[in-house]
Amino acid sequence: MKHLLSVCDMDNVVDLLDLADDYKEGRIREKVLRGKTLAMIFEKSSTRTRVSFEVGAFQMGAQPLYLSASDLQLGRGEPIADTARTLSRYVDGIMIRAISHSDVVELAGEASVPVINGLTDLEHPCQALADMQTIREKLGGFDGRLVFVGDGNNVCHSLLLITATLGMDMDVACPPGYEPDPGIREMAGKIADETGSRIRVIHDPSEAVRGADVVYTDVWVSMGYEDEAEDRLEVFRPYQVNMELMELAAPEAIFMHCLPAVRGQETTAEVIDGPHSVVWDQAENRLHAQKAIMHWLMGDI
Ligand code: CP
Ligand code: NVA
Numbered sequence: 001m002k003h004l005l006s007v008c009d010m011d012n013v014v015d016l017l018d019l020a021d022d023y024k025e026g027r028i029r030e031k032v033l034r035g036k037t038l039a040m041i042f043e044k045s046s047t048r049t050r051v052s053f054e055v056g057a058f059q060m061g062a063q064p065l066y067l068s069a070s071d072l073q074l075g076r077g078e079p080i081a082d083t084a085r086t087l088s089r090y091v092d093g094i095m096i097r098a099i100s101h102s103d104v105v106e107l108a109g110e111a112s113v114p115v116i117n118g119l120t121d122l123e124h125p126c127q128a129l130a131d132m133q134t135i136r137e138k139l140g141g142f143d144g145r146l147v148f149v150g151d152g153n154n155v156c157h158s159l160l161l162i163t164a165t166l167g168m169d170m171d172v173a174c175p176p177g178y179e180p181d182p183g184i185r186e187m188a189g190k191i192a193d194e195t196g197s198r199i200r201v202i203h204d205p206s207e208a209v210r211g212a213d214v215v216y217t218d219v220w221v222s223m224g225y226e227d228e229a230e231d232r233l234e235v236f237r238p239y240q241v242n243m244e245l246m247e248l249a250a251p252e253a254i255f256m257h258c259l260p261a262v263r264g265q266e267t268t269a270e271v272i273d274g275p276h277s278v279v280w281d282q283a284e285n286r287l288h289a290q291k292a293i294m295h296w297l298m299g300d301i
Contacts, residue, residue: 031061144213173208
């Protein structure tokens with residue numbers, strides 16, 4: 001049984017990107033999920049992931065089922081393993097946005113249908129695939145350098161793994177103490193050694209962004225970290241992606257953000273609503289990239 005818990009589970013990222021482009025360009029008309037059902041469990045809020053999976057599944061012929069974790073017996077303490085066994089008797093795939101990555105690993109371990117990670121504390125692989133589709137569309141390939149400025153957590157982790165897989169250079173500029181997880185760094189480093197790309201984790205955003213082709217940021221206070229908000233707003237202040245920082249990047253550099261964004265914190269209105277920004281194409285590509293993922297994991301052909 002194949003699952004998508006991590007970028008590392010993608011059999012072939014380029015094939016998935018090509019399939020995502022096929023969906024975007026309307027080259028796949030057949031409803032490859034006809035008659036199927038996708039359960040979508042959410043333990044956290046979502047706009048893009050929920051709507052793009054729900055609409056995508058519907059357009060591919062499947063019935064999506066939105067399941068808020070607090071409405072399920074899961075929210076009253078039913079074990080995740082029992083939830084996996086039960087849902088597997090009804091549905092053809094499970095997408096889950098969970099607080100803890102280990103819960104998703106456990107769910108996948110017990111499920112007899114494919115499980116798709118729709119964001120955990122460790123990774124956001126669906127986002128990363130859509131991001132690479134956007135980069136290929138805008139820059140024509142992966143020869144450039146991506147700089148992630150901010151919190152080295154879930155979004156940054158999946159970007160490290162996917163850029164390494166595609167042979168794209170990536171730098172992370174983060175405050176001391178907010179570096180990416182060592183296990184992810186090691187894994188991405190090993191992949192990068194094989195593909196010939198370079199990864200750097202530094203603390204100076206100006207040094208990192210100089211000459212960058214892609215400047216990417218994420219919120220300073222991720223879901224579940226609200227009690228650290230006061231400290232984080234202080235620590236991350238020098239890491240705002242504003243026009244001054246963007247001017248250090250390559251002249252044609254693109255600005256990316258997984259969204260939702262907080263203007264005035266990790267970026268400014270001038271940047272996110274300005275000419276470098278590709279965030280709406282990036283958000284749109286979630287739909288196409290996830291259709292490719294569902295086709296790969298749940299499709300009949
Ligand atoms: N980027 C992303 O996953 O957005 P949502 O939290 O709205 O799903
Ligand atoms: N890092 C953010 C991403 C939101 C899509 C979070 O986990 O809240």
